[in-house]
């Protein structure tokens with residue numbers, strides 16, 4: 079096994095050494111792997127997922143570009159799927175940060191040596207990922223064998239702002255912070271972890287158009303406008319639609335309330351000192367970093383008129399003819 083591991087690591091190094099590299103927002107290099115900018119850890123994850131992850135048709139994935147609503151959706155999906163298992167006074171969401179509710183496959187796949195086995199998880203297994211649709215193994219994405227995916231997307235202008243704040247916090251303190259102007263420039267050129275943003279979104283959007291029963295496409299802005307309506311859609315898609323009795327009993331509103339920004343961000347466990355989420359041996363993120371403002375349109379405080387026009391023009395151009403409007 080040690081030899082296999084050694085050979086795997088060498089192969090990974092060889093692959094990474096041949097790839098175009100650029101500056102990542104944490105100050106570390108990211109590499110263009112098959113069209114998407116990712117860290118060497120994520121390339122490792124992609125290879126391990128492809129070789130070792132055994133998808134099951136009952137698996138449900140939460141997929142998103144960074145900072146588009148993973149934390150919120152994690153809580154909502156977990157609460158919806160497990161609503162008969164817990165009461166609201168004794169709920170794991172109240173005790174643990176949303177990120178410990180189910181695994182983030184991209185890096186969790188190698189948290190246990192040499193590879194994590196998820197076979198013990200009860201069906202439906204829930205996983206999260208930021209990996210682009212085209213980089214996932216066909217066994218996970220082809221309509222015949224596919225798992226289900228819930229994709230959440232967000233106005234790229236708000237995603238940039240949220241990501242810039244988050245990555246500054248995540249960077250090693252000995253590295254200089256990336257300025258907002260620099261991050262903006264990189265983003266527009268597609269260079270940002272898991273990006274380009276638009277290609278990421280389009281991959282899942284097209285899959286949702288082709289197989290709506292396999293891929294549910296949600297928008298952060300719609301969820302802010304009418305969270306109950308989106309949770310009903312989410313529940314039905316996951317095969318856990320609410321019964322008339324649950325509707326009468328206010329179950330939907332209870333879930334929405336428990337998972338709201340106000341509730342989650344005020345929990346002791348998410349306020350700081352409570353705990354963190356281990357992504358890799360080196361990257362542990364405190365729960366409080368996943369909660370900032372939770373608003374639509376904060377970009378107005380960061381982007382100039384010119385920046386807004388530039389990014390809107392890119393979005394318009396990239397999404398034209400797709401039927402998707404952001």
Ligand code: A3P
Nearest residue numbers: 145146147148149150240338339369370371372
């Ligand atoms: P802002 O930085 O704009 O506030 P992710 O979970 O994908 O990392 O995205 C984080 C973004 O979602 C942050 O956005 C965060 O504040 C917001 N967020 C976290 N929990 C939320 C919730 N329950 N409802 C709405 N937004 C939430």
